[in-house]
Amino acid sequence: MVKPVTYIEAISQGLREEMRNDESVFCLGEDIGVYGGAFKVTKGFLDEFGRDRILDTPLAESAILGTAVGAALNGMRPVAEMQFADFVTSGFNQIVNNAAKVHYRWGGKVPMVVRLPCGGGVHGGPYHSQNVEAWFFRVPGLKIVAPSFPYDAKGLLKAAIRDNNPVLYMEHKYLYRRIKEVLPDDDYIVPIGRGIIRREGNDVTVVTYGSTVHLALEAAEELEKEGFYVEVVDMLSILPFDKELMLDSAKKTGKVLVLHEDTLTGGVGAEFSAVITENAFEYLDAPVRRLASIDTPVPYSPKLEEFFMPNTEKVLKSLRELLAY
Numbered sequence: 001m002v003k004p005v006t007y008i009e010a011i012s013q014g015l016r017e018e019m020r021n022d023e024s025v026f027c028l029g030e031d032i033g034v035y036g037g038a039f040k041v042t043k044g045f046l047d048e049f050g051r052d053r054i055l056d057t058p059l060a061e062s063a064i065l066g067t068a069v070g071a072a073l074n075g076m077r078p079v080a081e082m083q084f085a086d087f088v089t090s091g092f093n094q095i096v097n098n099a100a101k102v103h104y105r106w107g108g109k110v111p112m113v114v115r116l117p118c119g120g121g122v123h124g125g126p127y128h129s130q131n132v133e134a135w136f137f138r139v140p141g142l143k144i145v146a147p148s149f150p151y152d153a154k155g156l157l158k159a160a161i162r163d164n165n166p167v168l169y170m171e172h173k174y175l176y177r178r179i180k181e182v183l184p185d186d187d188y189i190v191p192i193g194r195g196i197i198r199r200e201g202n203d204v205t206v207v208t209y210g211s212t213v214h215l216a217l218e219a220a221e222e223l224e225k226e227g228f229y230v231e232v233v234d235m236l237s238i239l240p241f242d243k244e245l246m247l248d249s250a251k252k253t254g255k256v257l258v259l260h261e262d263t264l265t266g267g268v269g270a271e272f273s274a275v276i277t278e279n280a281f282e283y284l285d286a287p288v289r290r291l292a293s294i295d296t297p298v299p300y301s302p303k304l305e306e307f308f309m310p311n312t313e314k315v316l317k318s319l320r321e322l323l324a325y
Contacts, residue, residue, distance in 0.1 A: 004180035010150035011115075011171055012041045014157040015079060017187070019049055022077060025161055028055040028064055029081030029115075038083045039117060039176060065091030065114065069099050069166075072112040077161055084128045085116035085170070092135075099166040100141030109164040113157070119211055119261055120293070120309050121174035125300035131210070131262035131293075133238050136168055137271070143192055144238040146170040148213035150181040152236055155190030163192060170238070172211045172261075179214070195242035197249070201231035204322050205249040207272055208259040209235040212310055216259055219315040228323055238268055243275060250276045254285035255322045261309060264292040286325035291318045 005013065019025045026049075027042060033056040036043030046054045057064050061082060068078040082088045088095070095114065102108040120129040136142050143165050147153040153171065160167035198213060199220050206216040213234045220230035233249050235241050250256045256276055258269040273288040291310055299305045 002182050005150050005183050006177050007147075007150045007153050007171075007179045008039060008041060008176040010154040010181070010183060011157055012043070013183070014154035015041065015161075016045070016048075018158055018161045019045070019053065022161075024075060025077045025079065026053040026055065026071075027079045027081065028057050028067060030057055030059055030064075030083050032056060032081055037081065039173070041081070041115075061087050061090035062094065065094040066098075068112045068114070069094050069110060072099070072110045072166070073102065073108060077111045079113045079115060079161060081115045082117070084124070085118035085132045086127050086130045088114065088116060088132060095142070095166065095168075096136065096139045100139050102141075103165065104141060110166045111161075111164045113160045113167050113169055115169050115171060117173050118170050119172040119174055120298050120305055121211070123300060123302050123305060124173075124298070126297035129298040129305075131170070131260070133168070133170055134262055134267050137239055137268050141165070142239060143167040144170065145192055145236065146172075146210040146238055147190075147236060148175070148210055148234055149179060151183055152190050154183060155188055156192065156236065159189040159192050162189065167192070170210060174211055175214075190236065193237045193240040193242060195233055195235040195237065195245045197245070198232040198234045199230065201229035202253060203228045203230065204255040204257065204319055205231045205233060205253045206257045206259055206315070206319070207233045207235065207246055207249070207276075209238060211261050212259045215310055215312050215315050218312045219319055222312070222316060223319060228319075230319060241272070246272065246276060247280050250280045251283040254283055255325065256284070256288045257315070257318050257322060258288060258290045259310060259315060260292050262292060263295050264290060265295050267292050286322050289318055289322055291315060
């Protein structure tokens with residue numbers, strides 16, 4: 001029997017394969033060596049690849065990201081781990097003012113990946129639970145991906161490592177050991193910039209990515225029992241995003257819910273909603289609706305965090321209101 005692979009195992013597999021295939025790939029981050037990473041993605045990597053390619057760094061995200069930019073400019077392919085996505089703010093300048101601008105200014109390549117363990121549902125509080133994609137979404141020169149299943153987690157990481165642009169890789173902590181899939185043995189990638197239809201439907205579309213894909217699928221399954229068919233569009237890539245796929249689904253169903261775990265105001269969903277409204281307005285039978293987390297810091301209390309975040313019941317409520325419009 002083929003053993004299913006967890007989301008976190010898929011990330012580890014993809015990283016290990018790319019390091020074996022390309023000696024210019026190396027990892028740097030806090031506790032990634034002897035300890036094997038805060039979540040054990042790099043467990044055993046130090047023994048296999050040695051200290052030259054698995055670099056335990058000081059607690060200094062600015063230094064980690066600055067080193068990654070420099071290494072990428074000199075022909076290496078660094079994979080920098082932020083122990084938690086929230087801490088990327090300490091190296092914000094290196095990403096948005098250095099890495100993102102190089103190709104525009106003089107045609108240089110910056111083939112670096114920043115791994116960003118993100119998201120709530122694990123009771124990590126306001127400094128260890130944020131979804132940070134919107135901070136970078138408006139920065140030309142960056143790519144952002146957010147896998148929801150192990151197959152895509154592995155394929156998108158491999159594609160990101162091979163890409164000659166800086167890629168922010170959003171990996172959701174809640175999914176790490178909860179989602180499993182059987183993966184193919186062959187060397188595959190998932191192309192950056194393309195989404196996928198997770199579930200076909202004709203009545204209403206959910207445009208989503210990352211952790212909330214699973215909420216959408218749960219809600220779609222429940223609504224099918226009531227005779228409604230929900231189309232679930234998993235964007236996979238946030239920047240660039242699959243505009244054509246999103247619009248085709250909106251035109252098909254005429255009703256759209258944009259769903260993400262990040263807070264509502266200024267989130268990626270606002271841009272998705274605007275794109276659909278501007279380009280598919282005449283096909284819509286209802287205003288595009290957004291569902292996201294409440295505009296507060298992420299609560300530590302489990303009960304408050306549950307209230308703060310989207311959940312299946314909130315998705316069902318939004319979809320039923322759209323269907324009844």
